[in-house]
Amino acid sequence: MITVNASEWDGLKGMGEEILREMKPKAERLMWNAGTKFQAALKRKLSERGAGRTYKVSKTGALHVASAPGDPPAVLFGALRNSMGFSRPRWNGWTVSMEVGSGLGVGADGKESPAYARRLEYGGISFHPWPVKIEARPYMAPVSLEMEPILQKDFEAGL
């Protein structure tokens, strides 16, 4: 069996840290760019017109067209859309990551993720005020699938 301890090779010691130090700002810029693009795509997705039921939402009698099952949620007050955002890039060794989604934005309600964010994405049963089955109105998964090739190209071009 042959064992090689890389740290004992002349000239290689500390080379990894040096490369990482040089790459870090570039990688973080790419991540900020990716986060901005992803967030914008999410907000666009959450700005589409609904194609579901129409009902009155206020004392003025204004009508709201809700989203149909399977479509992204139609905007009513904008709380979910405003809650979209992204975190700072986080490093773990040579890997940098970032979170994007609800609860990371600068919405009027103080960066809170609306309680219904997950329920809209996956669907489920709501018990308030009585048991009702809610069909999924996915918005994260479609945007994720749309953005994947775009961000892949950005990363390849940027590194």
Add this chain to the structure above:
Amino acid sequence: MRWDDVALAGRIAAAADPVLAGIYGTAIRMGATAQDFAVPGLEYQIIADTETELWEPIIIQWDQWVNDYDDLVASERALRKLFDHRLPVEIGGVVMFSQFTDGASLVDAPDRAGFYGRAVRFRLSPIREDLRAGRST
């Protein structure tokens, strides 16, 4: 466009699985409306589809509605066995990549509801329609 091939392949595979058939019987179907909701039931829906240079990734969500926790575990294990693979597989006659992506509870309080619900998502990636000959795999 391959979402129809993939959805059909998934339904055929799930219906032919002995564990899933034992839990759900014939109640394996496309996402039902609220009026048709029944437990136990296994419902699937296409969440997203797109095209890349080579593949047509499609995300399918399976909603598992069961009466007890053991059935939920057995059901998810069977679904993962069918649709979570590291290498390309043939499912219902379609060759594709198929991988688990995520899952979420559909019922916040099973004790109160009297049943369990959990969604699991798989990403299935067959080759693009315009890059293959005819309607074969």
